[in-house]
Amino acid sequence: MKRVVITGQGAINALGHSASATTRAMAEGVCGIGPLEIRDVERLAIKIAGQIKGYAAEDHFNRQQIALYDRFTQLALLAAREAISQSGLNFTDALAERSGVILGTSGGGLNTQDENYRVVYEEGKNRVHPFTVPKLMNNAATSHVSMEHNLMGPSFTVATACASSNHAMGQAFNLVRAGVAPVMITGGTESMLCFGGVKAWEGLRVMSKDACRPFSGNRNGMVQGEGAAVFVFEDYDLAKARGADILAEVIGFAMSSDAADIVMPSKQGAARAIAGALTDAMISADEVGYINAHGTGTAANDKTECAAVSDVFGAHADNLMISSTKSMHGHLIGGTGAVELLACIMALREGVIAPTINYQEPDPECSLDIVPNEARQADVDVVLSNAFAFGGLNAVLALRKI
Known part of the structure; x- marks a missing residue:
């Protein structure tokens, strides 16, 4: 089995247009959630989101590309460019033939879908753009990243709602670890902040109208992001041989299914995934110093996750730091685990634990150290990243300092 390391990272989200800008904002406890600016926002009950501001597609893509790339694909391409540039890799010959892409997304080209529903049902037109299907399909981002960087190895898209990114990265980890691929480009992307995307989430009645307050006693719901x-x-051997700057080592991954309810989380299912990641990484519970929580800010998720962590870690749970960066960037649904992995790498590389901002009052069912409101300096060697999705699909990654 091969050792697997991370040699590049890239990002764009409400906190910043790069990985470094994002982690800097996390360290400063910046809130990227604000007024939602989309068409027909006045018809929505929810008018806030972790929306990317200051972004123009024309600054990065030509007219032909914009006609072919939904917003979720554009964001993935920008993040991939940054990550691959940082890694210093150039995909040619055998390396290109064996390396691939696995990205997570839940909605895929939802902006394209929303626009074309308007064209057909609101405007009464009988034609849609000929690129509608290539733009909205969930694998579009994966395919365009593979084409732009000449990645001809195993490539596919994972769609498991809010755990999509973690499932994608777990599969990429397993492919490299098994020696199937020397390099995998992986992560997640999501852009659901269109009228139909927000309206659908409103229907679940799990959305906050004012802020995301994970683990706080007065939390009142999640906030979407993109x-x-x-x-x-x-x-690892390839990275070491070429003198790459190694950001962290991926040491374990596990997934589980609650097999219980389509929307209500299960403590047992989450605990199995957390414990499975420890087993896969061959580490003991007391080696973990920080957990990036799923931490959506809903009453059900937060208390269930805290209970699962307490069950797995026992007395060591009191020594753990656990925070939710969704309080800053919102819930990116299929892309959320990927953005949250940045906080895990920051904890290992820089010794900075991202805070759970907006924390206002304690909840006895969420009594763990949730790093409230301000970042913390701490030396940690092992971290976990939790993702627990609707449908009861759970995925947990374990990383180590290197």
């Missing part, structure tokens, strides 16, 4: 984060997962 963005992408992409990483280069690489065979």
Whole structure:
């Protein structure tokens, strides 16, 4: 089995247009959630989101590309460019033939879908753009990243709602670890902040109208976000041989299914995934110093996650730091685990633990150290990243300092 390391990272989201800008904002406890600026926002009950501001597609893509790339694809391409540039890799010959792309997304080209529903049902037109299907299909981002960087190896898209990114990165990790691919480009992307995307989430009645307050006793729901984060997962021997700057080592991954309810989370399912990641990484519970929580800010998720962590870690749970960066960038649905992995790498590389901002009052069912409101300096060697999705699909990654 190969060792797997991360040699590049890229991002664009409400906190910043790069990985470094994002982690800097996380360290400063910046809130990227604000007024939502989309068409027909006045018809929505929810008018806030972690929306990317200051972004213009024309600054990065030509007219032909914009006609072919939905917003979720654009974001993935920008994050991938940054990650691959940082890695210093150039995909040619055998390396190109064996390296691939696995990205997570839940909605795919939802902006394209929303626009074309308007054209057909609101405007009464009988034609849609000929690129509608290539733009909205969930694998579009994966395919365009593979084409732009000449990646001809195993490539596909994972769609498991809010765990999509973690599932994607877990599969990429396993492919490199098994020696199937020397390098995998992986992460997630999502752009659901269109009228139909927000209206659908409103129907679930789990959305906050004012702020995302994970673990706080007065939390009142989640807040949507958008963005992408992409990483280069690489065979350690290859990275070492070429003198790459190694950001962290991926040491374990596990997934589970609650097999219980389509929307209500299960403590047992989450705990199995957390414990499975420890087993896969061959580490003991007391080696973990920080967990980036799923932490959506809903009553059900937060208390269930805290209970699962307490069950797995026992007395060591009191020594753990656990925070939710969704309080800053919102819930990116299929892209959220990828953006949150940036906080895990920051914890290992810089010794900075991202805070859970907007924390106002304690909840006895969420009594763990949730790093409230301000970042913390701490030396940690092992971290976990949790993702627990609707449908009861759970995915947990373990990383180590290197």
